[in-house]
Amino acid sequence: MDTGVDGLRARLAPGGVATLVLDRPQRRNAVTKEMWRALPTVLDELAAQPEVRALLLTGAGGTFSAGADIAELAEVYGSPAAADEYHALGVRAEEALAAFPHPTIAVVHGFCVGGGCQLAAACDLRFAAEDARLGITPAKLGVVYPAVPTVRLARLVGPARAKYLLFSGELVDARRAELFGLVDEVVPAERLDERALEFARLLARRSQQTIGAVKAALAGPPEEAPAALAPWERESRQAPDVREGLAAFLERREPRF
Numbered sequence: 001m002d003t004g005v006d007g008l009r010a011r012l013a014p015g016g017v018a019t020l021v022l023d024r025p026q027r028r029n030a031v032t033k034e035m036w037r038a039l040p041t042v043l044d045e046l047a048a049q050p051e052v053r054a055l056l057l058t059g060a061g062g063t064f065s066a067g068a069d070i071a072e073l074a075e076v077y078g079s080p081a082a083a084d085e086y087h088a089l090g091v092r093a094e095e096a097l098a099a100f101p102h103p104t105i106a107v108v109h110g111f112c113v114g115g116g117c118q119l120a121a122a123c124d125l126r127f128a129a130e131d132a133r134l135g136i137t138p139a140k141l142g143v144v145y146p147a148v149p150t151v152r153l154a155r156l157v158g159p160a161r162a163k164y165l166l167f168s169g170e171l172v173d174a175r176r177a178e179l180f181g182l183v184d185e186v187v188p189a190e191r192l193d194e195r196a197l198e199f200a201r202l203l204a205r206r207s208q209q210t211i212g213a214v215k216a217a218l219a220g221p222p223e224e225a226p227a228a229l230a231p232w233e234r235e236s237r238q239a240p241d242v243r244e245g246l247a248a249f250l251e252r253r254e255p256r257f
Contacts, residue, residue, distance in 0.1 A: 001018075001045075001046075003038065003042045003045075004038075005034060005035060005038040005042065006024075006032075006034070006035075007022065007023055007024045007029075007031070007032055007034075007035045008020065008021070008022070008023060008035055008038060008039070008042055009021040009023040009060075010042065010046060012049065012051065012052065013197070015197075015200075015201040015204055016051055016052060016053035016054060016201070016204035016205075017052075017053070017054045017055070017056060017197060017200040017201055017204060018046050018049065018052045018054070018055050018056070019055070019056040019057075019058065020042065020043075020046065020055060020056070020057050020058075021058055021059065021060055022035070022057075022058070022059040022060065022064070022065050022116070022119075023059075023060040024060070025059075025060045025061025025062075025063070027066070027069060028061075028063050028065070028066035028110075028111060029059040029060060029061070029063055029064065029065040029066065029116065030065065030066045030067060030068060030069040030070070031065060031067065031068055031069065031090075031115050031116065031119075032069050032072060033069075033072060033076070033086060033089060035093075036086075036089040036090050036092075036093045036115075037089050037093075039092075039093035039096060039097065040092055040093060040096035043055075043096045043097060043100055044096070046100075047100060047101050047102070052102060053102050053103075053203070053204035053208060054102050054103045054104075054105070054200040054201070054203045054204045055100055055102060055103070055104045055105070055200075056104075056105050056106075056107050056196055056197065056200055057097070057104060057105070057106050057107065057119065057120070057123055058106070058107035058108075058109070058193075058196075059109065059110070059116070062109050062110050063109055063110030063111050063112075064106070064107075064108045064109055064110060064111065064112040064116050064120065064132070065111070065112060065113065065114075065115065065116025065119065066111055066113050066114070066116060067113045067114025067115040067116045067117070067118075067137065068090075068114055068115045073086075073141075073143075087146050090115060090118065090146070090149075091146050091148045091149070093119070094118055094119060094122040094148060094149060094152075095122075095148065097119060097122040097123060098122045098123075098152070098219070099219070101212060101215075102203075102204075102208065102211070103124050103125070103200070103203040103204075103211055104122075104123040104124045104125070105123060105124065105125045105126070105127055105196055105199065105200055106119070106120035106123040106125070106126040106127070107127055107192060107193065107196040108120060108126060108127065108128040108129065108132045108134065108174075108183070108192075109128075109129045109132060109189060109192060110129070110131070110132060110133070111132075111133055111134075111171075112128070112132060112133070112134045112135075113133075113134070113135050113136070113137060113171065114135075114136060114137045114138070117134050117135060117136045118136070118149045120134070121149065121152055121153055121156055121182070122149075122152065124215070125184045125185075125199075126182065126183045126184050127183070127184060127185045127186075127187060127192060127195060127196045127199070128174040128177065128178070128183045128185070128186050128187070128192070129174065129186075129187060129188070129189035129192045130174055130175070130186055130187070130188055130189060131173075131174070131189055132173070132174040132177075132183075132186075133171040133172065133173055133174070134171060134172055134174070134177045134182060134183070135165060135169060135170055135171035135172060136149075136153065136165050136166055136169070137169040138166065138169070139166060139167060139168065139169040140169040145166060150162070150166065153165065153166070156181060156182065157180045157181045157182050158181070161180045161181070161182075165180075165182075174186045185199075205254065205255075205257070206257065207241045207245060207255070207257045208257060209232065209235065209236055209239055209241045209257075210241070212232060213229055213232035213233070213236070216228040216229060216232060217229045241257055244256060244257060245257070
């Protein structure tokens with residue numbers, strides 16, 4: 001699938017899984033302003049594909065992403081208005097990824113730093129290679145990290161560990177990231193792509209009604225969860241998923257959602 005954007009490549013695989021690749025290996029997949037700008041549109045196009053039921057986000061050339069393109073960032077910080085626009089584009093891209101209607105998994109090889117880690121944190125799950133290293137480095141640059149990714153990180157790993165990562169800018173290895181809650185599975189590097197695709201295909205076979213409801217419930221603060229779940233609950237009383245799931249269980253077969 002042609003995204004029409006340098007640095008972003010998408011492909012569809014059998015089993016309902018799409019893969020979106022950060023593809024600037026010569027710059028360790030550093031994310032440009034145009035990539036940030038294009039991500040919401042590319043994600044909308046992938047979501048509109050009827051066969052897509054899960055999304056993998058990964059990087060080319062054995063690394064996930066080194067984050068923002070520092071040469072570009074130096075230019076962006078030439079004026080307050082340009083910096084405001086740049087960070088707004090990053091937040092919109094992150095929010096679009098978080099709102100993707102199907103399960104998303106970041107597949108982390110190598111370095112996952114700064115804006116790259118921001119994108120990984122916006123995915124539903126993160127699978128990492130044993131030799132991966134993750135970190136968020138605004139304190140090394142004097143950058144104020146935007147509110148949306150700051151709060152998302154704190155919700156993911158807890159306030160103290162979010163402060164550890166953001167205050168220090170230090171990189172942590174995959175096992176420590178798993179201990180923090182930043183990573184969900186750690187896999188030998190040579191098996192990571194296979195494992196992530198296998199798990200994505202598993203999710204693609206599950207009830208998208210159930211998955212959509214979970215995403216809606218957990219997208220906002222806990223007090224908003226009942227209202228977010230209400231339309232999903234109403235729909236579930238009429239949609240065929242429950243009937244099919246129960247029939248499959250009784251017939252000892254795989255459900256066909």
